[in-house]
Amino acid sequence: MHAERSPVLVGVGQVQANRDRTVAGAREPLRLIADAVHVAAADAGGTGTRLLRDVDAITVPHVASWSYADLPARLAERLAADPVHTFSAPVGGHWPAALVDAAAARIASGESRVELVAGGEASASLTVLQRAGVDPGTDLGWTTEPGGLAPIGPDDLGSPAMQAAGLVLPTRVYPMVDTAFGHSVGETPVETMVAGAAVFAALSEVAATNPIAWNPAARDSAEILRVGPDNRMICEPYPLAVNAFPLVDQAAALLLTSRAVALEHGVPEERLVHVWGGAGAADAADVLARPALTGSPALCSALDRALASAGLTADTVDLVDVYSCFPVVPRLAGRYLGLPVKALAGATGGHSSFGGPLSTYTLHSLAACAVRVRAGARTALVHANGGYLTRQHVVVLGREPHVDGYIGDPEPHDTAxxxxxxxxxxxxAEEPVRVEAATVEYDRDGHPSQGFLVARTVDGRRLAGCTVEGDAASAQALTVFPEGPARPPGPAVVGREVTVRAVGDRIQVDPA
Known part of the structure; x- marks a missing residue:
């Protein structure tokens, strides 16, 4: 493909708002997103506004903090644009990368000339308004078609088997995967926690330099590991400091076109960031239907194909930004790519320190990496993760056009x-089982509340279940903190035999 058709990012915009969490500072997501779009247009230079009017496609990741019947249409109305293609994605953190890859493919094929990918959340403001008894629609004039929190459907929570086992929250599933992964590579629980803290410490250093970060303070591993009132245990082995922080007001927008159109509009060559392309993959949506809980074949597939198509290896990429809602995701990527912790820190800052605006996070990663490419990085790899390590998408950015033009493969491959x-x-029956993965959830006062278990029976079947809430004996059988989470963890539970019996639709656990 001729270099003139090479898809490029010409405008990137990011907005952080209402960091002080006031009623007066609250802006609805539509306004935050529109503000980010105008920042992106200004970033494209003097013709950015004209590029916005010429937008023929608007796509948006899922917005959870407020509900819209047709967000792209609302956005187009504000921008005086008349797009022929619009799309509102469902829930999933992989979508920003997938949407940008798809936009680049359409531009490269000539299907579209100018595309806008934009999204945002106002979860911090919505929490403030709810506590103050302020109705955003009635009192502040937020959009009421339909308005209110965007509904989360049962399919977004997990399969019926996952729901029956209580494995319906990322805060429960991701630490369980980390316990299985850590055991598979020979780690003790201490080593798993230390490794995760090191990842998030490195991310916090990046967030400290990011003007859009919500919590821009560098933290060391010791602080992240120290469990106490301000850093309580959520689900073992993850204290609060290594959990995504979704209560933020942040928005991002990316303006894409071809190199030819960009130059025609007077965008300087040195401002162009080439979207080489990417790759996507998906594992089984049901975590309990996967062969193992120790990794993600989809993650490996997306990374392999994106790098191979670009003609790169992990150690030749200048900048690697890996999705970091919980430590296990960058840990898996780092081990697979053979990269050290510092090499995975990227340009954004992670969901805990930068902030976790749910499905929109990777738009910020792409924007931050584009800025770094303009500043001198030759290549950047941006990874996005959706579901419960379910859907993966990787995009490669370059300072120069790829010799083969757009080399992406935007349709996800099925790796289930x-x-x-x-x-x-x-x-x-009351019988011994061997633990595959386990976690104990804590209440807000720091006490063990409920245990969650995935195990194999003697005949090889997979058992998944949760204990009765408040069953202290069962929690003690599954915990790696027999002396409490403020003390160092003990031996691993994974790989151990425990005895399990049914109590209605819940389980009771005793050491075998």
């Missing part, structure tokens, strides 16, 4: 493989 047969709790 059959897992073991299941053992429903209702069929459970």
């Amino acid at each position: 493989e059959p897992g073991p047969p299941s053992c429903p709790v209702a069929e459970l």
Whole structure:
């Protein structure tokens, strides 16, 4: 493909708002997103406003903090644009990368000339308004078609089997995967926690230099590991400091076109960031239907294909920005790519320190990496993760056009493989099982509240279940903190045998 058709980022915009969390400072997501779009237009130079009017595609990641019947249409109305293609993505952190890759593919094929990808959240403001008894629609004039929190459907929570086992929250599933992964590579619980803290410490150093970061303070590993009232245990082995922080007001926008159109509009060559392309993949949506809980074949597939298409290896990429909602995601990527912690810190700052605006986070990563490419980085790899390590997408950016033009493969590959047969709790006899993954959730006062278990029965079936809330004995059987989370963890639970019995639709656990 001729270099003139090479898809490029010409405008990047980011907005952080209402960091003081006041009622007066609250802006609805639509306004935040529009503000980010105008920043992106200004970033494109003097013709940015004209480029906005010429936008023929607007796509947006899912917005959770407020509900819209047709957000792209609302945005187009504010921009005086008349796009022929619009799309509002469902829930998923992989979508920003997938949307940018798809936009680049359409531009490269000539299907579109100018595309806008934009999204944002106002979760911090919405929390403030709710506490103050202020109705955003009635009192502040926020959009009421339909308005209110965007609904989360049952499919967004997990499969029926996951829901029956209580594995319906990222805060429960990701630490369980980390326990399985850590055990598979020979780590003790201490080593798993130390490794995760090192990742998030490195991310916090990046966030400290990012003007859009919500919590821009560098933290060391010791601080991240220290459990106390300000850093309580959420689900073992993850204290609050390594959990995504979604209560933010942040928005981002990316303006894309071809190199030819950009130059025609007078955008300087040195401002162009080339979207070489990317790759996507998806594992089984049901975590309990996967062959193992120790990794992500989709993550490996997306990374492999994006790098291979670009003609790069991990150690030749100047900048690697990996999705970091919880430590296990960058840990998996780093081990697979053979990169040290510092090399994974990227340009954004992570969901804890930068902030976790839900499905929009990777728009900020792409914007931050584009700025770094303009500043001298030759290449950048941006990774995005959706679901429960379910859907992955990787995009490669370059300072120069790729020799082969756009080299992306935007349609996700199916990497799902059959897992073991299941053992429903209702069929459970009192029997020993071998733990595959486990976590204990804590209440806000720092006490163990409920245990969650994935294990194999003697005949090889997979059992998944949760204990009765408040069952201290079962929690003690699954915890790696027998002396409490303020003390160092003890031996791993994963790989150990425990005895399990059914209590209605819940389980009771004793050491075997």
